[in-house]
Amino acid sequence: xxxxxxxxxxxxxxxxxTALNEVSxxxxxxSIYGLLGPNGAGKxxxxxxxNQITLPDGxxxxxxxxxxxxxxxQSIGYLPEERGLYKSMKVGEQCLYLAQMKGLSKSEAxxxxxxxxxxxxxxxxxxxxxxxxxxxxxxKIQFVVTVLHRPKLLILDEPFSGFDPVNxxxxxxxxxxxxxxxxxxxxxxxxxxxxxxxxxxxxxIHKSNKLIEGxxxxxxxxxxxxxFQVGILTSNVEGLMYDLTQKFTVGQADFKSLNEDLKLEIQxxxxxxxxxxxxxxxxxxxxxFVEKIPSVNDIFIQTVSK
Amino acid sequence: xxxLTLIIKREFIAKVRxxxxxxxxxxxxxxxxxLIAFVSYLSTMKSDVKEIAxxxxxxxxxQNFKNSDEYHYLNLTAIDLKTLKxxxxxxxxxxxxxxxxxxxxxxxxxxxxxxxxxxPSMSFIEDLEDIIAQKLTTSNFQKAGLDxxxxxxxxxxxxxxxxKSSGEETVKGLNEIKVGIGAAFGYLIMMFIIIYxxxxxxxxxxxxxxxxxxIIISSVKPFQLMMGKIIGTSLAGVLQFAIWAIIxxxxxxVVSSLLGIEMNSxxxxxxxxxxxxxxxxxxxxxxxxxxxLNLPIATLFISFIIYFIGGYFLYSSIYAAIGAAVDNETDSxxxxxxxxxxxxxxxxxxxxxxxxEPHGTVATVFSMIPLTSPIVMLMRIPFGVPWWQxxxxxxxxxxxxxxxxxxxxxxxxxxxxxxxxxxxxxELYRWLKY
Numbered sequence: 001x002x003x004x005x006x007x008x009x010x011x012x013x014x015x016x017x018t019a020l021n022e023v024s025x026x027x028x029x030x031s032i033y034g035l036l037g038p039n040g041a042g043k044x045x046x047x048x049x050x051n052q053i054t055l056p057d058g059x060x061x062x063x064x065x066x067x068x069x070x071x072x073x074q075s076i077g078y079l080p081e082e083r084g085l086y087k088s089m090k091v092g093e094q095c096l097y098l099a100q101m102k103g104l105s106k107s108e109a110x111x112x113x114x115x116x117x118x119x120x121x122x123x124x125x126x127x128x129x130x131x132x133x134x135x136x137x138x139x140k141i142q143f144v145v146t147v148l149h150r151p152k153l154l155i156l157d158e159p160f161s162g163f164d165p166v167n168x169x170x171x172x173x174x175x176x177x178x179x180x181x182x183x184x185x186x187x188x189x190x191x192x193x194x195x196x197x198x199x200x201x202x203x204x205i206h207k208s209n210k211l212i213e214g215x216x217x218x219x220x221x222x223x224x225x226x227x228f229q230v231g232i233l234t235s236n237v238e239g240l241m242y243d244l245t246q247k248f249t250v251g252q253a254d255f256k257s258l259n260e261d262l263k264l265e266i267q268x269x270x271x272x273x274x275x276x277x278x279x280x281x282x283x284x285x286x287x288x289f290v291e292k293i294p295s296v297n298d299i300f301i302q303t304v305s306k
Numbered sequence: 307x308x309x310l311t312l313i314i315k316r317e318f319i320a321k322v323r324x325x326x327x328x329x330x331x332x333x334x335x336x337x338x339x340x341l342i343a344f345v346s347y348l349s350t351m352k353s354d355v356k357e358i359a360x361x362x363x364x365x366x367x368x369q370n371f372k373n374s375d376e377y378h379y380l381n382l383t384a385i386d387l388k389t390l391k392x393x394x395x396x397x398x399x400x401x402x403x404x405x406x407x408x409x410x411x412x413x414x415x416x417x418x419x420x421x422x423x424x425x426p427s428m429s430f431i432e433d434l435e436d437i438i439a440q441k442l443t444t445s446n447f448q449k450a451g452l453d454x455x456x457x458x459x460x461x462x463x464x465x466x467x468x469x470k471s472s473g474e475e476t477v478k479g480l481n482e483i484k485v486g487i488g489a490a491f492g493y494l495i496m497m498f499i500i501i502y503x504x505x506x507x508x509x510x511x512x513x514x515x516x517x518x519x520x521i522i523i524s525s526v527k528p529f530q531l532m533m534g535k536i537i538g539t540s541l542a543g544v545l546q547f548a549i550w551a552i553i554x555x556x557x558x559x560v561v562s563s564l565l566g567i568e569m570n571s572x573x574x575x576x577x578x579x580x581x582x583x584x585x586x587x588x589x590x591x592x593x594x595x596x597x598x599l600n601l602p603i604a605t606l607f608i609s610f611i612i613y614f615i616g617g618y619f620l621y622s623s624i625y626a627a628i629g630a631a632v633d634n635e636t637d638s639x640x641x642x643x644x645x646x647x648x649x650x651x652x653x654x655x656x657x658x659x660x661x662x663e664p665h666g667t668v669a670t671v672f673s674m675i676p677l678t679s680p681i682v683m684l685m686r687i688p689f690g691v692p693w694w695q696x697x698x699x700x701x702x703x704x705x706x707x708x709x710x711x712x713x714x715x716x717x718x719x720x721x722x723x724x725x726x727x728x729x730x731x732x733e734l735y736r737w738l739k740y
Contacts, residue, residue: 015736051524053723070527078524084517089320097316101309101525145521 004029004153004184010059012045019045021208027186032179034199035188038304041205043188047155051078064152074103077151081158083142085130092126095145102149116144135162143171147178154185192297206304223294226268229253231261231288232280240283247271259287309526310534317538331546335554343561356400361387363407370437391421401426411442485661488685491610492656495617495680496649502543503625506536510629519722528719536622606687616703617680620710621645627714630721631729652681664689674699676706
């Protein structure tokens with residue numbers, strides 16, 4: 001099996017309200033999968049079903065090729081968006097408790113905890129109570145607890161909220177490191193730049209339905225507009241514009257550049273990039289020539305506002 | 307270690323380590339014994355002697371008023387009535403008893419006055435009335451030419467001996483003792499339910515407000531979590547009760563021997579003891595002991611455990627469901643009434659109806675209804691309950707128990723993930739169908 005998770009036509013209803021309408025997603029093994037969608041789209045419902053917190057009203061879920069069953073809680077690590085810890089319980093005891101709930105033996109849990117506490121240099125927190133820690137510190141503990149039992153599938157709901165940039169980066173590196181070691185990750189967030197940076201697959205849910213799914217690059221290819229951003233130094237602006245508008249749709253562009261160049265966004269239409277480049281080189285010195293790739297943000301807004 | 311024992315262990319340790327739990331465990335018996343000692347100390351204190359002025363125009367009654375610890379009677383017939391009235395305040399008399407000189411006893415009996423600025427106690431006035439009435443009766447007898455000594459000798463006193471059909475002799479006041487024993491067990495169950503049921507509820511709410519709940523139930527089933535919570539909390543409760551009993555017992559022994567409060571000096575004298583003589587009492591005491599030994603102690607004890615488990619789990623799963631349904635404790639009030647009501651009802655039915663008629667319809671019905679049966683049935687058991695009634699009651703209790711636990715866990719699993727709104731009864735009903 002090359003897919004760690006297959007969700008097939010899952011339906012979830014709350015009374016008359018349909019939270020998930022035959023949603024199917026496929027998460028390939030070893031991928032970082034960005035689960036996107038506006039608030040209330042049904043992401044949390046789906047995640048809770050995968051975690052067996054709630055049961056679906058219809059559909060089927062396969063984890064690593066097997067039908068999802070209670071024993072699979074040990075293969076999944078879940079960091080919910082609404083997260084917290086027992087305030088008056090000591091850090092060490094709490095971690096041991098939560099790890100044992102995931103099926104680790106006490107000694108195994110202790111070994112893993114030592115590894116992570118050392119890695120994050122937080123050994124001194126062991127006997128502190130959660131209420132003595134800052135929010136960011138508690139979040140770190142939560143992350144450790146989530147990955148402690150070395151799950152095959154890691155489900156992270158807004159993992160970076162509450163972290164300062166330094167710690168967010170630390171966590172990001174850990175996620176990438178775990179992924180490199182073979183852990184598949186489902187990543188639900190509204191921070192599009194982290195999706196851009198980390199995910200190789202995305203799925204977009206909107207109003208209880210899945211609208212987009214696939215490899216990030218494939219999705220982007222599908223949403224490409226075939227336009228290029230161009231920077232050019234020329235003395236004859238009018239001549240250039242005349243040549244360009246004969247063949248292409250031309251607009252203003254905005255990008256960072258060190259030159260005092262003319263910035264244009266050019267829609268290719270049926271022409272090729274070489275034809276465009278040919279015209280440009282005849283009229284001046286090209287300083288910038290990049291295909292405009294749709295950002296996840298663009299795709300998100302475009303799909304959701306349709 | 308299984309997940310359930312893991313949860314039970316954590317809940318138990320979390321409760322036992324809690325500062326307020328520790329403080330209450332050791333402070334409550336101190337407070338309780340202190341209160342009892344204080345009250346009994348107060349009751350042994352002598353109150354001030356109150357002086358009652360008596361103005362008896364006929365001089366017939368005044369000798370009959372005997373001074374007691376509380377009241378002193380002053381014969382002030384010599385002083386003018388009007389002066390006396392005016393001097394009540396200045397002379398600090400508690401009151402003035404005025405008996406006019408009227409020969410006709412019928413008229414006299416309605417003309418006697420007690421003048422006081424305080425409102426006298428009922429028993430004091432009744433005492434005065436008794437004394438005067440007795441004197442009047444005697445004088446009426448004499449007027450009618452009857453021999454008062456002969457009448458006194460002719461007066462009969464009756465004390466009925468209670469016997470069972472088996473011929474065994476029994477004693478009076480036993481109903482009270484039997485109800486007392488049952489009530490002690492019933493009351494214990496009620497207190498336990500209220501204290502530790504609330505604790506279960508608070509601990510559910512705590513997990514919700516901490517937002518740890520979603521992390522936990524991604525590893526365990528909500529039902530396991532709920533049961534673990536209830537069992538862990540009840541174990542902590544049993545421990546607390548045991549400590550209370552031990553400390554309370556030791557403290558009571560120490561305090562009572564230190565302050566010299568004798569248990570006998572308390573006015574809990576049974577009607578039997580007043581009726582019989584000392585020698586008589588020794589025999590009766592033996593009868594009491596026999597009766598107590600004849601109580602179905604084994605049945606009572608086993609039933610206590612069964613009803614304790616059934617009743618406690620029934621109620622605390624409702625508490626857990628309420629905790630899951632609300633966001634904070636203040637919101638829980640509207641749902642708590644249906645819990646408190648049957649508990650109170652159980653206690654009242656127990657005291658009023660079981661005492662007067664242990665096998666009457668009311669007592670029987672309430673000892674069957676699952677929400678009141680743990681309290682009412684325990685009060686009835688000392689009177690001997692047919693085994694089939696016990697069986698029905700226990701079956702009903704556990705049937706309801708399983709139903710309520712199922713029902714509560716439904717609400718629980720939906721409720722724990724609901725934030726930010728105060729649910730209505732209608733919504734709770736809808737959750738059942740999720």
